[in-house]
Amino acid sequence: MRREGSPFQGVGTVAVKELSDNLSSARMFVLEWLIVLTALAALYGAIDSLRQNTAEDPFLLLRLFTVDRAPLPSFVAILGFLIPLMAIGLGFDSINSEHSRRTLSRILAQPIYRDALLMGKFVAGLATLAISLAALWLLVIGLGLIFLGVPPGGEEIARSLAFLVIAIFYAGVWLALAMLLSIVFRSPASAALVALGFWLFLTVLWPMLAPALAQLIAPPDPRYAALGLQTPETTIWAQTLSRLSPNHLFGEAMLAVLSPTTRSLGPVFIDQLRGAMMGTPLPLRESLIIAWPQTVALIAGTIVLFVAGYIAFQRQEVRA
Amino acid sequence: MSDTGSKAAAAANDIVIAARALTKRYGKVSVVDAVNFDIRKGEVFGLLGPNGAGKTTTILMMLGLTDISSGQVSVLGHDPARAPLQVKRRVGYLPDSVGFYDHLTAVENLSYTAKLMGLPLAERTRRIAAALAQVRLSDVAYKRVAIFSRGMRQRLGLAEIIVKQAEIAILDEPTSALDPQATHEFLDLIGELKSEGVTMLLSSHMLDQVQRVCNRVALFQAGRIVLIGPVADLARQVLGAGFVVEVEADGAGLARRLATIPGVTGVETSAEDRFRLTADRDVRADAARAVVAANGSLRRLSVDEPSLEAIYARYFQGESKLTGGTRDAA
Numbered sequence: 157m158r159r160e161g162s163p164f165q166g167v168g169t170v171a172v173k174e175l176s177d178n179l180s181s182a183r184m185f186v187l188e189w190l191i192v193l194t195a196l197a198a199l200y201g202a203i204d205s206l207r208q209n210t211a212e213d214p215f216l217l218l219r220l221f222t223v224d225r226a227p228l229p230s231f232v233a234i235l236g237f238l239i240p241l242m243a244i245g246l247g248f249d250s251i252n253s254e255h256s257r258r259t260l261s262r263i264l265a266q267p268i269y270r271d272a273l274l275m276g277k278f279v280a281g282l283a284t285l286a287i288s289l290a291a292l293w294l295l296v297i298g299l300g301l302i303f304l305g306v307p308p309g310g311e312e313i314a315r316s317l318a319f320l321v322i323a324i325f326y327a328g329v330w331l332a333l334a335m336l337l338s339i340v341f342r343s344p345a346s347a348a349l350v351a352l353g354f355w356l357f358l359t360v361l362w363p364m365l366a367p368a369l370a371q372l373i374a375p376p377d378p379r380y381a382a383l384g385l386q387t388p389e390t391t392i393w394a395q396t397l398s399r400l401s402p403n404h405l406f407g408e409a410m411l412a413v414l415s416p417t418t419r420s421l422g423p424v425f426i427d428q429l430r431g432a433m434m435g436t437p438l439p440l441r442e443s444l445i446i447a448w449p450q451t452v453a454l455i456a457g458t459i460v461l462f463v464a465g466y467i468a469f470q471r472q473e474v475r476a
Numbered sequence: 477m478s479d480t481g482s483k484a485a486a487a488a489n490d491i492v493i494a495a496r497a498l499t500k501r502y503g504k505v506s507v508v509d510a511v512n513f514d515i516r517k518g519e520v521f522g523l524l525g526p527n528g529a530g531k532t533t534t535i536l537m538m539l540g541l542t543d544i545s546s547g548q549v550s551v552l553g554h555d556p557a558r559a560p561l562q563v564k565r566r567v568g569y570l571p572d573s574v575g576f577y578d579h580l581t582a583v584e585n586l587s588y589t590a591k592l593m594g595l596p597l598a599e600r601t602r603r604i605a606a607a608l609a610q611v612r613l614s615d616v617a618y619k620r621v622a623i624f625s626r627g628m629r630q631r632l633g634l635a636e637i638i639v640k641q642a643e644i645a646i647l648d649e650p651t652s653a654l655d656p657q658a659t660h661e662f663l664d665l666i667g668e669l670k671s672e673g674v675t676m677l678l679s680s681h682m683l684d685q686v687q688r689v690c691n692r693v694a695l696f697q698a699g700r701i702v703l704i705g706p707v708a709d710l711a712r713q714v715l716g717a718g719f720v721v722e723v724e725a726d727g728a729g730l731a732r733r734l735a736t737i738p739g740v741t742g743v744e745t746s747a748e749d750r751f752r753l754t755a756d757r758d759v760r761a762d763a764a765r766a767v768v769a770a771n772g773s774l775r776r777l778s779v780d781e782p783s784l785e786a787i788y789a790r791y792f793q794g795e796s797k798l799t800g801g802t803r804d805a806a
Binding site: 160161165169170177257258262266268473 | 564588594
């Protein structure tokens, strides 16, 4: 049985309206400034320490993203922590507020499918995040030019663009999660609380829990411990479990893209390193290949969460 | 015979909404239970009944906004479950306590839905201005909806239907929670739309208002339509007789004289000089003549229009007596 008409009819209209709502809302203003200010603090630390030891680094600009100076974490680490907050802030009340404002049945009585409403809202949310992240990216490049005085090379720009794209996908995962929760929970407050719970669990608790769980699943071998080494099985389990968190995936992808010397994201045997020139940067293509599985996992996560929300929304009753 | 046949055919062409054994179940509970009705072009049809009787669910099924469990409904010749866009393009819907985006102005709210309807910019601007003028909201067109009263929001909702140039307008509880003045204005607007030939479906539990504007009504109870037809017919069905005439007069043997008037089915003497006649037609003229013939002096003569309220009360009273009776019997 086929439905008549296109499910995309009205997506553009919804997206434009939601985008303008997002960009003009006070909530967005607060979130943006929160990110800009913390990011500036991190950048200030990075620029300061880069100026003090101007080693001959061919990727000076990329170091802006990754260098940290205590007590502040690096720019990328801060983004990994705050992008979810921004995405949750945009998505946690997208559907349930239409219920509580009693606008849902009026909008759905127009000649559009429900698909258009959900997709339009998602597209608008992602566009908002992309605009903010792109602005932030330009800010970093600009500050780098002003304070370091070194013009960025083509590869540096390409790598930082890869950073931007992966960051947008990372934001997409959290936006899709927040929208799913806004469909499942009728009250925006509970949707927000549950989303924030996920965020704290995955960014703060999970990195501590994953190694502990790995030790339970594959207890460390005392023979390795005697040699002062980690048991490979335990390490692999710890890494696999950590990768369930989008935060960890984002961190790994960033490591591969922004630190060109990264050769692998997992444990490596000594013989695999035979002939490798340690400490020399990989070409861009190789770095992207290393980051690719993580990127795909982020995209897949976005799609899975969006589809879950889509199904839940299609089955939901319109009346409050 | 052939005459009635052709009439039926003509009526069939006029029918814009037809429901046949329309049913909605949640689990084992039937919220709407096999209802049948036809709505003709240009009429105002009232869905009446207490809250939770299945009125809103019936409406949502007609718009394809909720699944139909069994049976079928056709709206303007389309099946809303299969071709919802066709239906929603031509049918306007004003939900129960309608909401708008508070941070947008009246015009912005309307142009958002007008864009969703697919109207081009020039057409949109023209229709929105005209619709706001018709519902008398032109003064506040560029004010945020946040400051609007309940009555203004309802009128803005009606403006949306006017912008759509809907052939059928479905209004769910449009006057509940409105003050008498706002209700009056809103009912006037419904009258205007009716005179423009828009078919209207009105759900309500406010009986006197429905009676004022509806051509025909359907009485819902627990998911079923228990009564359907014009108010006057229902009165005859339920109240037994359509008219109650009050006479205040004196005269010898007046009660007997009044009882002999053709059409009068009962005379109740409420006081020495007060009589209450039930009749199947308006018997005021005959009653006056009877009083004069009896050499009495007529002080008051009035007729009660058959009221929906009375029908409703009588019907549900009868129902509860019936169920009470069976309970006693059991």
